[in-house]
Amino acid sequence: MDNPFNDRLRPAPSHDSQPYWDGLKEHRLLLQTCADCGTVRHYPRPVCDQCYSMRVEWIEASGHATIHSWTISHHAFHPCFKKDLPLTLVTADLAEGVRLCAPLKDAPPGSLRIGAPLRVGFETVDDDLTLPLLILADTP
Amino acid sequence: MKSLCEKGAVTGIGETAYTKGSGKSTIALQMEAALAAIADAGLTPKDIDGIVPYSSGDGVAEDFITNFGIADLRFSATTPMGGASAIAGIQAAILAIEGGVARHVLIPFGRNGYSGGRIGARVQQLPQFRTIGEFEMPVGQIAPAQLYAQMARRHMMQYGTTSRQLAEIAVTFRQHALLNDNAIMKTPMTVEQHQESRMISDPLRLFDCCLESDGGAALVISGAGPAKDMKQRPIYIMGIAEGHPDQPSAITQRGDMTILGTAKAVPHAFGMAGVSHDDIDVAEIYDCFTYIVLCQLEDLGFCAKGEGGAFVENGGISLTGRLPVNTHGGLLSQAHIIGMNHIVELVKQLRGDGGKAQVAGARIGLVTGYGDMGDGTVAIMRN
Numbered sequence: 001m002d003n004p005f006n007d008r009l010r011p012a013p014s015h016d017s018q019p020y021w022d023g024l025k026e027h028r029l030l031l032q033t034c035a036d037c038g039t040v041r042h043y044p045r046p047v048c049d050q051c052y053s054m055r056v057e058w059i060e061a062s063g064h065a066t067i068h069s070w071t072i073s074h075h076a077f078h079p080c081f082k083k084d085l086p087l088t089l090v091t092a093d094l095a096e097g098v099r100l101c102a103p104l105k106d107a108p109p110g111s112l113r114i115g116a117p118l119r120v121g122f123e124t125v126d127d128d129l130t131l132p133l134l135i136l137a138d139t140p
Numbered sequence: 141m142k143s144l145c146e147k148g149a150v151t152g153i154g155e156t157a158y159t160k161g162s163g164k165s166t167i168a169l170q171m172e173a174a175l176a177a178i179a180d181a182g183l184t185p186k187d188i189d190g191i192v193p194y195s196s197g198d199g200v201a202e203d204f205i206t207n208f209g210i211a212d213l214r215f216s217a218t219t220p221m222g223g224a225s226a227i228a229g230i231q232a233a234i235l236a237i238e239g240g241v242a243r244h245v246l247i248p249f250g251r252n253g254y255s256g257g258r259i260g261a262r263v264q265q266l267p268q269f270r271t272i273g274e275f276e277m278p279v280g281q282i283a284p285a286q287l288y289a290q291m292a293r294r295h296m297m298q299y300g301t302t303s304r305q306l307a308e309i310a311v312t313f314r315q316h317a318l319l320n321d322n323a324i325m326k327t328p329m330t331v332e333q334h335q336e337s338r339m340i341s342d343p344l345r346l347f348d349c350c351l352e353s354d355g356g357a358a359l360v361i362s363g364a365g366p367a368k369d370m371k372q373r374p375i376y377i378m379g380i381a382e383g384h385p386d387q388p389s390a391i392t393q394r395g396d397m398t399i400l401g402t403a404k405a406v407p408h409a410f411g412m413a414g415v416s417h418d419d420i421d422v423a424e425i426y427d428c429f430t431y432i433v434l435c436q437l438e439d440l441g442f443c444a445k446g447e448g449g450a451f452v453e454n455g456g457i458s459l460t461g462r463l464p465v466n467t468h469g470g471l472l473s474q475a476h477i478i479g480m481n482h483i484v485e486l487v488k489q490l491r492g493d494g495g496k497a498q499v500a501g502a503r504i505g506l507v508t509g510y511g512d513m514g515d516g517t518v519a520i521m522r523n
């Protein structure tokens with residue numbers, strides 16, 4: 001109980017989403033894809049809204065993305081994020097056509113604009129949890 | 141298709157005092173508001189044969205049956221759409237009345253939003269938030285303020301909307317609250333004070349965010365026929381609709397995050413009512429955040445998408461503006477009664493009981509609800 005990460009908000013993966021979380025642990029961003037018509041969907045869910053198929057395949061995302069929108073939070077809405085303030089959260093358009101919401105690390109002030117290129121990274125929280133993060137693509 | 145136009149009317153309204161610290165249970169607040177609404181309608185509690193309680197609250201139909209000794213409740217339902225629930229509840233009530241199931245439907249809301257624990261903490265437990273709970277809360281996107289900040293930022297970048305324009309909304313509603321004895325905020329606000337208020341989640345500042353408050357408000361909905369012979373002048377519901385956005389379980393996945401479910405409800409509500417925007421004398425618009433007002437004004441069609449900022453500037457939504465909005469002060473400056481206070485205020489305006497904030501000659505008005513993931517409801521009423 002003395003691990004401070006015990007206090008953080010943790011996902012409760014479902015049968016539908018377990019492969020997504022397992023992929024993150026291997027530092028791979030996996031996206032759910034319809035095994036019948038190929039439509040990519042996110043967040044993971046049981047049915048393809050294009051053809052109603054429930055057959056699923058998982059593809060690995062390229063990691064290329066652009067900024068769709070963002071917010072910089074100055075208030076910790078959960079105590080585990082106090083150390084991260086100000087917290088830049090970005091909604092990113094992935095090259096695969098779906099969106100990812102994740103923290104943007106190491107962004108110089110004023111560097112955010114819609115369409116700015118990003119790449120996907122990973123933050124290993126502990127043995128059980130890895131979270132996605134975003135990095136400006138021109139950041140070394 | 142059958143229309144619900146003028147099939148139902150608001151026949152009773154009730155409110156408790158709105159406070160930060162009620163000293164009462166949430167059930168008691170709901171009962172107090174409900175009893176006031178029933179008395180306002182000239183009914184007794186035993187006349188109520190339908191109830192639509194607030195789905196995310198802790199009052200259920202059974203509480204009202206027990207407290208009021210209702211012998212034969214014939215209709216109960218919930219409309220779980222957050223801040224859009226109250227108007228969705230009116231629609232359900234009219235359907236039940238028009239279908240012959242119930243005669244007088246009570247819609248009671250009430251909570252200790254200030255003293256009973258943070259609203260934000262409770263929101264996270266709603267099933268509508270399951271997707272956000274799994275995928276966005278662990279990365280730090282937890283509160284509605286953060287979600288709406290991303291919507292507002294996108295709007296700003298796309299259309300040039302500014303924080304000072306959002307401030308105009310907060311300042312206008314504060315002016316209206318100062319005219320209202322049952323409003324929590326009692327001191328004026330300037331645009332500069334808004335601009336100096338603490339940044340919560342950029343671009344939203346503290347004064348862009350609604351109050352957390354205690355109180356209850358309730359309605360009685362009756363059929364248009366019986367309503368004619370009841371105690372109050374009936375306020376007829378001319379048009380009513382709910383609209384759900386695409387990708388409703390996560391704002392970040394929505395194709396265009398600057399459009400709310402409201403936009404889908406608007407043609408249905410206006411079409412049913414048979415009125416145009418120019419006919420609307422007063423509007424009570426759900427205002428959990430300033431930006432959500434601006435966005436709804438666009439989705440409602442009072443201005444084009446992207447022109448909401450200009451619409452609210454220069455007193456555009458003040459009592460003397462082109463469209464008086466939130467004449468009671470809204471969630472931002474009166475109290476957060478989940479939008480039920482907006483409906484009560486519209487009924488007061490159309491009865492001519494708007495007090496110091498009365499819009500002269502108000503005949504037709506509009507009220508909206510908005511739920512946390514983008515659900516929108518719209519009702520158009522006349523006296």
Ligand SMILES: [Zn+2]
Pocket residue numbers: 034035036037038039048049050051052053
């Ligand atoms: Zn498919």
